[in-house]
Amino acid sequence: TQLLEQSPQFLSIQEGENLTVYCNSSSVFSSLQWYRQEPGEGPVLLVTVVTGGEVKKLKRLTFQFGDARKDSSLHITAAQPGDTGLYLCAGVGSTDSWGKLQFGAGTQVVVTP
């Protein structure tokens, strides 16, 4: 079992502030995904990273995959209330053959106006 440790569990910030969420593991992932989930809805895929050292940007969101493909981070610049949600990182193990996701515990982000 490959464990993904996600931190922090909870973040409450003011609109306009920056935030970073981390996912760490001792195992290598062939790909890692970040999702945002709003109450009563399914997780929505934000990004997939596959290459060590890869950096992807999605408007104010920056995603980074560690060089060794064991860790990842999500950075939000100038957070807005619409960024509020449960952020989940999930990785596919390098030995998995059917795309099984190992989830982090999730980070609940609350952005207040």
Place this chain on the structure above:
Amino acid sequence: DAMVIQNPRYQVTQFGKPVTLSCSQTLNHNVMYWYQQKSSQAPKLLFHYYDKDFNNEADTPDNFQSRRPNTSFCFLDIRSPGLGDAAMYLCATSRERGGGSWEQFFGPGTRLTVL
């Protein structure tokens, strides 16, 4: 748009009364998954289908069954729901992007209430 569809979005059942949740996809992905998610927790995988091959997670209760009659549809049957089965049930599909990396897409979920 191609997507993962779940019906119903909300389901209320009585303790012990069988219930079926449905999922369909227009993505033509060969892998489909069912997850259970409880409040503010990460989704917990129940089982998955790789084409017609069914794979149960070791800790999935026998009370949960699944059917996949074709590529597009997958069903979750809860034979005798207990109060502890009240949760959000998520269906997902996946495709391999190449090089061993996969990308998984979720449906909107079905919120199950057990009275």
